[in-house]
Amino acid sequence: xxxxxxxxxxxxxxxxxxxxxxxxxxxFDNALLAAQVGNLNLIRVSSVLPQDATLLETAPQIVPxxxxxxxxxxxVGTRPGQTVAAAVGIGxxxxxxxxxxxxxxxxxxxxEAAVRQMIDEGFARRGLRLKEVIVRSIEHKVExxxxxxxxxxxxxx
Amino acid sequence: xxxxxxxxxxxxxxxxxxxxxxxxxxxFDNALLAAQVGNLNLIRVSSVLPQDATLLETAPQIVPxxxxxxxxxxxVGTRPGQTVAAAVGIGxxxxxxxxxxxxxxxxxxxxEAAVRQMIDEGFARRGLRLKEVIVRSIEHKVExxxxxxxxxxxxxx
Amino acid sequence: xxxxxxxxxxxxxxxxxxxxxxxxxxxFDNALLAAQVGNLNLIRVSSVLPQDATLLETAPQIVPxxxxxxxxxxxVGTRPGQTVAAAVGIGxxxxxxxxxxxxxxxxxxxxEAAVRQMIDEGFARRGLRLKEVIVRSIEHKVExxxxxxxxxxxxxx
Numbered sequence: 529x530x531x532x533x534x535x536x537x538x539x540x541x542x543x544x545x546x547x548x549x550x551x552x553x554x555x556f557d558n559a560l561l562a563a564q565v566g567n568l569n570l571i572r573v574s575s576v577l578p579q580d581a582t583l584l585e586t587a588p589q590i591v592p593x594x595x596x597x598x599x600x601x602x603x604v605g606t607r608p609g610q611t612v613a614a615a616v617g618i619g620x621x622x623x624x625x626x627x628x629x630x631x632x633x634x635x636x637x638x639x640e641a642a643v644r645q646m647i648d649e650g651f652a653r654r655g656l657r658l659k660e661v662i663v664r665s666i667e668h669k670v671e672x673x674x675x676x677x678x679x680x681x682x683x684x685x
Numbered sequence: 686x687x688x689x690x691x692x693x694x695x696x697x698x699x700x701x702x703x704x705x706x707x708x709x710x711x712x713f714d715n716a717l718l719a720a721q722v723g724n725l726n727l728i729r730v731s732s733v734l735p736q737d738a739t740l741l742e743t744a745p746q747i748v749p750x751x752x753x754x755x756x757x758x759x760x761v762g763t764r765p766g767q768t769v770a771a772a773v774g775i776g777x778x779x780x781x782x783x784x785x786x787x788x789x790x791x792x793x794x795x796x797e798a799a800v801r802q803m804i805d806e807g808f809a810r811r812g813l814r815l816k817e818v819i820v821r822s823i824e825h826k827v828e829x830x831x832x833x834x835x836x837x838x839x840x841x842x
Numbered sequence: 843x844x845x846x847x848x849x850x851x852x853x854x855x856x857x858x859x860x861x862x863x864x865x866x867x868x869x870f871d872n873a874l875l876a877a878q879v880g881n882l883n884l885i886r887v888s889s890v891l892p893q894d895a896t897l898l899e900t901a902p903q904i905v906p907x908x909x910x911x912x913x914x915x916x917x918v919g920t921r922p923g924q925t926v927a928a929a930v931g932i933g934x935x936x937x938x939x940x941x942x943x944x945x946x947x948x949x950x951x952x953x954e955a956a957v958r959q960m961i962d963e964g965f966a967r968r969g970l971r972l973k974e975v976i977v978r979s980i981e982h983k984v985e986x987x988x989x990x991x992x993x994x995x996x997x998x999x
Contacts, residue, residue: 690848690909693907694907728885729886731874732883733883733907734907735908736906754909782907784871786867786871787867803864803867806868807868807871810868810872811880839883839909
């Protein structure tokens, strides 16, 4: 399907993945592949969930090389044995738009807690009611050059 | 109104804001809200003012979650008492396109001077004539975690 | 020509340039001008070559201020005498999409080798066959504030 850049996205898909690579950029690339978004031209956005957007259960079928607005979080590590982690969190609004936050760090526990806290503050500050929270996160133990990625793709259906 | 991504933007709106937050990302988010761009999916661009673009006086009405090309500048501070500042400057061309520059730093005076200097050099280098300069800037004294943001939204009318 | 953001780009153009500037942002801006992409609103993307995309030999004619998806690499230096370098590499797939990688560093030799290595790994990891590699790179000896830029514009024809 073609993108519909002139319209506000009305679907989102959240994912996470991790991998090793020969270089930092390859580790990032391989982690994107593991998260099933490695063949897309990701365009980084910050970070609002359009009202009534559908939460897709499976990866949308997108032609490789398409321009895809995405909220993502990356943590690269080059110290053998260290842990890298990344999380995205979607706060769905009750009768309103929602928010998407990302965190990267040294453990899944830490980054998950961070996105949950950010969702709470983002909703409180906007005076919005939180209906549901979806978190995707990943943790990876570095062998040589490792990367953890979490991503929310904004799309159309 | 829908965006018109397939066309060159023909309107711009400049703004600035600052805020505190529980985390750095929340401080950024809250500063974006203060600047009236916190419910948009900002996509960072560098940094040309299309010819004959209209300079909007008030914030365009945009559906939350829309994909919005934006030049922006961010400065986060985590040292109580420090000052954070951000500026954007629009150089309007006489009979040509113009340029948009951003700066972030430790005082409003510094960041405003920086964007003015960049506009001068950018126009000189291109051999363009400068018709008008618009600067939006903000300065914020950090309490715990503070953020200053200045932004130029590129839009359509 | 108008952009066609709702379609997957079907043409690419690779370029590189370098320049000095009064500030780091101006050096970047001037290097973009030297690379013939300085009057565009670049939107950074990562980094897939759509299948059957045409490799343009000359810069596409694009209205100043247009929103242009671009893979780019930047290296700024502020130490007189140091060398800055940037490269982009396009790996064209045999019967499939391809990949675009970027590298920045201290010499042309280093950054060219890096993008070639990343292309090899990116193709191997995806199980794709490499048909052709195109590299654009640049090296610049810093006088005061210098910048090297390499870019691949994704476009439509």
